[in-house]
Amino acid sequence: MNFLTLFARNLRTGPQTEAFPLGPAFTPEKLRGRIVFNAENCEGCRICERVCPAGAIKFAKSPDGMTFDCWHNTCVFCGNCEFYCPTDAIHQTNDWNLAHVQADKFAMVEHGLIPNMKCSDCGATALNTAPMVKNVKPPLSEAELGEVRSRCPKCRAKYLKNRKVPS
Amino acid sequence: MSHDHTPTVAPTYSIPVGPLHVALEEPMYFKIDVEGETVKHVGINAGHAHRGIEYLTTKRTIYQNVVLTERICSLCSNSHPQTFAMAAEKIAGIEVPERGIYLRVVADELKRIASHIFNVALLVHLTGYETYFMHMMQVREICQDTLESVFGNRQDIGAMCIGGVRYDVDEKSIAYILAQLARIEPEVRDFIKTFKSNGTILRRTKDVGVLTHANAITCGVVGPVARGSGIDYDVRREATYAAYDRLPLMVHTQTDGDVWSRAMVRLEETITSIDLVRVCLRDLPGGDAHIHDRPDIPPGQAIARTEAPRGEVFYYLRTNESAQPERVKWRVPTYMNWDALRFMLQDAKVADIAIIVNSIDPCLSCTER
Structure with a gap:
């Protein structure tokens, strides 16, 4: 493409720069x-x-x-x-x-x-973290999740052990 | 009063070129002996910037290093973590899922398109054809927008992880990438046409900075510099990795070994890269793009190499019982390529120095890490 063609094209399409900060900048999702x-x-x-x-x-x-x-x-x-x-x-x-x-x-x-929270089972102070139950089978229901969450790590392990279906 | 008749200007003298602003704004210093306007001897002085990244890698875990190696260089910011991940995967015996290896090619080739257009645009800038430089950079901007939209960043795209890729594409992003490539391709074909016909470009680049086939072998040059001198070598084909063995990869060569040939190799490779991305997105297998656990990397050592936009990147990784690697060493293409500048600059005109230096696509941030 020669200079004149480019020049004509740029005149037609206008400036390529964004108007930022006067307008919004290109921000992909x-x-x-x-x-x-x-x-x-x-x-x-x-x-x-x-x-x-x-x-x-x-x-x-x-x-x-x-x-x-x-x-x-x-x-x-x-x-x-x-x-x-x-x-x-x-x-x-x-x-x-x-x-x-x-x-x-x-x-x-x-x-x-x-x-911090108090364990609903033993009363010990523990962190109110989300339970690590990604690989638990069968998956926990919403109510069970709440129950696991309200317990300390030790009582969580006990709860999940008792829940296990004997194979 | 005595009259001194010695001439005030000696027939030969030496001029400093650099350490800043030769072609790219990077620290590269040449002590050039000239005779009139002709270069007679080139002294290359390296080592102006040392960031100690090889040392830093031994202070971070393998998983942190994927990000650190990405920051070695902005234009090959995908090749470094990919090669590093390949070495780590070799030690640990990790198999990358099929979808992951195709997506690795997509990320790699999109970066290659951006890098090649950038280098050729700079060449046009150095020839003084500013309008076309701006136009080429605008075309590259399409590619940069694609990178930003698909990966989340224009340069450090963060595509790689140990055991696959971190990103995934859906129908919408595939359609978006294909649409963007359809915008880029006719423009790159037009670049090739312009490079073959435009007098300004031809006069400044043809028969300038010639590296003969024999000298190219002597210097062990790699990448587009080697291919521009007729060496038919591409790591993607010679030591195939990712999905390249299943893709229609074309290796482009030129015989003249001048600045024009190297630029033409890059432009033709850009077209090939566009085709490779299209084929990858068409044949993209389903399943996971990465492995789902974070395995420890056992003690061992491995090498890996890939074809970065500038040529072969080589990684050596040694691990021990700790989470940090014991040694990481890489050899980057610019290290071999800048040695060839001694031959390219021989008997060149002073005004052509910047063009010739730019034609090896120097990357000092990789070389003097």
């Missing part, structure tokens, strides 16, 4: 952006912390339970955490608006808390 953590779904297996290549994810014990922190200024947005999470507790949204003023740099954190 699958864009790997800001991390969102859903404590309700978290099993507390901490695999996301282990596969995170940047060390952006930190779990810590606190008096209220276990805290989750993902530091967006350390995160490389690779998506390993979401890929390896067994229960879809961690997600990457397509929100890429992460520019911020220097004063807010310690606020660029996705924070979550897996709270």
Whole structure:
């Protein structure tokens, strides 16, 4: 294509640049952006912390339970955490608006808390994590899930053992 | 007062080229001895940027390293993790599901399209044909948008994982990729036509920076640089991996070994890549795209090699009882290719240095990791 043809074509089709910031920028649905953590779904297996290549994810014990922190200024947005999470507790949204003023740099954190609870069976204090029941057969009903969830790890194991159908 | 009659300009002198802004904005330094306007001797000075990534890989687990190796280089950001994963899979004896190996080809070829168009566009920029440069970059933008929409990022596409690929395609994304390829293909065919006919491009690239077949073998060049000098070698065919043994792979060669030949090899490969993606998406088997557990990699050592856009990428991986590898070493195509610059730049004009350097598609971030 020679220069004049290109020139004519560009005159006809107009500028190719996006109007951003005056207009919206092209943002595909699958864009790997800001991390969102859903404590309700978290099993507390901490695999996301282990596969995170940047060390952006930190779990810590606190008096209220276990805290989750993902530091967006350390995160490389690779998506390993979401890929390896067994229960879809961690997600990457397509929100890429992460520019911020220097004063807010310690606020660029996705924070979550897996709270403590009292075991409905033995009364011990335990984390209210989602139960690891992906491979349990037959699958648990909604009510059974609630019952497992209300127990501490030891009582959960006991519950699932008693539920097993003798083969 | 005495009169000194020695000339103020010596017939031969040396000029520094680099360490920044030769063709790409990368740290590459040449000490060039010139005679008038003709290059007589080239001294290549490497090692301006050392990021210590080989060391860093031994401080991270195998699963973290898939992401770290992706960040070695932005343009071959798929080839590095793929080769690394292939080496780890070899040690652990992991079988990648059929769907996974086809999707690996899709990711690899889409990156190749973007990389080749980028390099040829830069060549056009260096010849001074800015309008066409902008046009080529705009076509590449179609490919970048595809990468962003399918994988979630323009450069670090994050497609690879140990035991397969992290992404999957559904009917909608297959239709989207095919539609985008249909937009790119006629444009790339037009690039080829332009490269064969446009006077500006032909005059600046034909018979410039010639690397003869014999010299190409002496330097052990790889990738489009080798194929531009008539060496019929492509890792995808010679040491086949992923699904390439089942695909209609065409290896393009040129005989002249000049800048134009290398650009033409890249453009023709772009067309082949488009065809490969189409065939992969057509023949895509069902099932899983990756394995579902996260096996430990046992102690052992393995090598793996793939054809990156710039040529052969070679990985050596040694693991021990720990989760971190004991040693990771890679050899990247630019390492062999830039040695050939000594032959290409011999007796070239000073004004052609940037064009010739760009024609090997140098990637310093891989080479001086």
